[in-house]
Amino acid sequence: xxxxxxxxxxxxxxxxxxxxxxxxxxxxxxxxxxxxxxxxxxxxxxxxxxxxxxxxxxxxxxxxxxxxxxxxxxxxxxxxxxxxxxxxxxxxxxxxxxxxxxxxxxxxxxxxxxxxxxxxxxxxxxxxxxxxxxxxxxxxxxxxxxxxxxxxxxxxxxxxxxxxxxxxxxxxxxxxxxxxxxxxxxxxxxxxxxxxxxxxxxxxxxxxxxxxxxxxxxxxxxxxxxxxxxxxxxxxxxxxxxxxxxxxxxxxxxxxxxxxxxxxxxxxxxxxxxxxxxxx
Amino acid sequence: xxxxxxxxxxxxxxxxxxxxxxxxxxxxxxxxxxxxxxxxxxxxxxxxxxxxxxxxxxxxxxxxxxxxxxxxxxxxxxxxxxxxxxxxxxxxxxxxxxxxxxxxxxxxxxxxxxxxxxxxxxxxxxxxxxxxxxxxxxxxxxxxxxxxxxxxxxxxxxxxxxxxxxxxxxxxxxxxxxxxxxxxxxxxxxxxxxxxxxxxxxxxxxxxxxxxxxxxxxxxxxxxxxxxxxxxxxxxxxxxxxxxxxxxxxxxxxxxxxxxxxxxxxxxxxxxxxxxxxxxxxxxxxxxxxxxxxx
Numbered sequence: 194x195x196x197x198x199x200x201x202x203x204x205x206x207x208x209x210x211x212x213x214x215x216x217x218x219x220x221x222x223x224x225x226x227x228x229x230x231x232x233x234x235x236x237x238x239x240x241x242x243x244x245x246x247x248x249x250x251x252x253x254x255x256x257x258x259x260x261x262x263x264x265x266x267x268x269x270x271x272x273x274x275x276x277x278x279x280x281x282x283x284x285x286x287x288x289x290x291x292x293x294x295x296x297x298x299x300x301x302x303x304x305x306x307x308x309x310x311x312x313x314x315x316x317x318x319x320x321x322x323x324x325x326x327x328x329x330x331x332x333x334x335x336x337x338x339x340x341x342x343x344x345x346x347x348x349x350x351x352x353x354x355x356x357x358x359x360x361x362x363x364x365x366x367x368x369x370x371x372x373x374x375x376x377x378x379x380x381x382x383x384x385x386x387x388x389x390x391x392x393x394x395x396x397x398x399x400x401x402x403x404x405x406x407x408x409x410x411x412x413x414x415x416x417x418x419x420x421x422x423x424x425x426x427x428x429x430x431x432x433x434x435x436x437x438x439x440x441x442x443x444x445x446x447x448x449x450x451x452x453x454x455x456x457x458x459x460x461x462x463x464x465x466x467x468x469x470x471x472x473x
Numbered sequence: 474x475x476x477x478x479x480x481x482x483x484x485x486x487x488x489x490x491x492x493x494x495x496x497x498x499x500x501x502x503x504x505x506x507x508x509x510x511x512x513x514x515x516x517x518x519x520x521x522x523x524x525x526x527x528x529x530x531x532x533x534x535x536x537x538x539x540x541x542x543x544x545x546x547x548x549x550x551x552x553x554x555x556x557x558x559x560x561x562x563x564x565x566x567x568x569x570x571x572x573x574x575x576x577x578x579x580x581x582x583x584x585x586x587x588x589x590x591x592x593x594x595x596x597x598x599x600x601x602x603x604x605x606x607x608x609x610x611x612x613x614x615x616x617x618x619x620x621x622x623x624x625x626x627x628x629x630x631x632x633x634x635x636x637x638x639x640x641x642x643x644x645x646x647x648x649x650x651x652x653x654x655x656x657x658x659x660x661x662x663x664x665x666x667x668x669x670x671x672x673x674x675x676x677x678x679x680x681x682x683x684x685x686x687x688x689x690x691x692x693x694x695x696x697x698x699x700x701x702x703x704x705x706x707x708x709x710x711x712x713x714x715x716x717x718x719x720x721x722x723x724x725x726x727x728x729x730x731x732x733x734x735x736x737x738x739x740x741x742x743x744x745x746x747x748x749x750x751x752x753x754x755x756x757x758x759x760x761x762x763x764x765x766x767x768x
C-alpha cells in the first residue's frame with residue numbers, strides 16, 4: 194500500500210464530530226420507533242417519549258402486529274410475484290435491447306425509459322377504469338390488479354438496469370456462443386442468465402423495495418381486505434383510536450422487511466439506487 | 474450473419490413489454506388527456522368535449538394556486554437541502570476515515586423505508602402541541618435548553634411545507650450522498666495531487682477541480698429530486714392528511730377525482746403534472762443517451 198499523503202492524516206479526525214451529529218439526526222426517528230415500541234403501556238407518555246424504556250415490554254409490538262399482520266401478509270403476497278415477474282421481463286428486454294437491436298429499438302428504449310419518471314396521477318384514471326371494467330369481472334381486482342400495476346410500471350427501471358448490464362458485456366461472448374451453435378434463446382439461457390445473477394439481485398431488491406413502499410397504486414387499487422401495509426399503517430395513524438405508541442411499533446414492523454434487505458444486501462441496494470438515476 | 478428466425482424471436486420476446494408500456498403508459502396518458510378535455514363529473518363517464526376549460530379553471534382556482542406555491546416551497550427546500558447535505562456528507566466520507574462504511578450505511582438507510590413510515594414517525598416528531606402536551610422535537614429542544622428552536626413545524630402558516638421538506642431531506646439526502654460519493658470515487662487521485670503540487674488549497678481543489686467534474690452528478694441529482702418534488706404525495710398524506718394549507722397537485726388530483734368524482738379536473742391536474750415532469754426529464758434522457766452513444 195502506498196502511503197496516501199493527505200487522506201489518512203490525523204488532522205481529519207475532527208470530522209467525526211459532524212459525522213456523529215449527523216448520525217444522531219438520521220437515527221432519531223429510528224430511536225423513537227424502537228424505544229417507544231419497547232415501553233409498556235403504563236410507561237408510555239408523550240412527555241417522556243425521549244426517555245429509554247425501563248424494561249423490555251412487547252405490548253406495543255404485540256398490539257401492532259395483531260392489527261397489522263393481515264396487511265403485512267398482503268404486502269408479501271403482492272410484492273414477491275411483482276418483483277420476480279418484472280425482473281424477468283426486464284432481463285429479456287434488456288438482453289434484446291442491448292444485443293439484438295431491432296429496427297426502431299433506439300426509439301423504443303427512450304420511450305420505455307420515460308415511463309420510469311411519469312407521475313402516476315397522469316395514468317391513474319384509466320388504470321382504475323381498466324381495473325373496474327376488465328380485472329374486476331375476471332375476479333382479479335385488489336391484489337392481482339396491484340401486482341399487474343407493479344409489474345407493468347416496473348418494466349422501465351428493470352429494463353434499464355439489465356440493458357446497461359448486458360451492454361457492458363463484450364460482443365465476443367455472444368459471438369463465441371453462436372459459433373458453438375447456440376441460438377438467440379440459447380445464448381440467453383446458457384450464457385447471459387447465469388452471469389446476470391448479481392443484476393437479478395439488484396433488480397429484485399429494487400422492485401421488492403419500491404412495491405413494498407408504494408402507497409399511491411395501493412390506495413386506489415385495493416379495498417380494505419386487500420390493503421398492503423402502507424395503506425393499513427397510514428389509516429391506523431389517521432385514526433384517533435389507535436395510540437401513538439402502537440403506531441410507532443407498527444411503523445417499525447412496516448419498515449422491517451425492506452430495512453433487513455437493505456442491511457443484508459446494502460451494496461446491491463446501492464447499485465439499484467444509482468441505476469435509477471440512469472447511470473448504469 | 475444473424476438468422477432471421479432469431480430476429481423474429483428477439484422481437485417476439487420484447488413484444489409483450491412493448492405492448493404493455495404502449496397501452497398502460499402511452500395509451501393511458503392519451504386517455505387521461507381525453508378525460509381532461511371533457512366535462513366528466515360524476516360516476517358515469519361523460520366525454521363531452523369542453524376544450525381547455527378544465528385547465529383554464531385550474532389557473533383561476535385559489536386551491537391550485539396554493540398547490541403551486543406549496544410545490545415551489547417544497548422543491549426549493551428539499552432540492553437545495555438534499556443536494557447540499559448529500560454533498561457535504563459525501564465529501565466527509567471521502568476523506569478515508571475509519572468507520573466510513575458504518576456512516577454510509579447509516580445515512581442511506583432511510584431510502585429503504587417508505588414515505589408512509591417516515592411520515593407517521595415525523596408526524597409525532599413534529600407535533601406542534603405546546604405546554605404540557607409538548608412532544609417530539611419541540612420537547613427535545615426544550616429539554617436541551619434550546620427553546621428558541623421550538624416551532625410549529627408543518628402547521629406554521631404559509632411555510633408549513635418547509636417542515637414537510639425537512640422530513641423528505643431526512644429520507645433522500647442519503648441518495649444524493651451516494652450519487653456524489655460515486656462521483657468522487659471516480660476522480661483519479663493524481664488530479665488532486667497535481668493540483669496540490671501546484672499550490673492549490675483544499676478549498677480551491679474542490680471549487681475549481683472537483684465541483685466542475687461533478688457537475689453531471691449535480692445535474693442528475695437536481696433533475697431526479699426536482700421531479701420527485703413535483704410528485705410528492707405519500708409523505709404529506711402520512712404527516713398531515715389532506716389539509717388545504719399543505720395541499721399539492723398530486724393530493725388535489727386524488728381528492729377531486731376519487732372523493733369529488735370530478736374526473737375532468739383530476740385528469741387535467743394529472744396531465745399538468747406530466748407536462749412539468751416531461752420538461753425536466755425528456756432533455757435529461759436525451760442528454761444521457763447521447764453521452765452514452767459517444768462513449
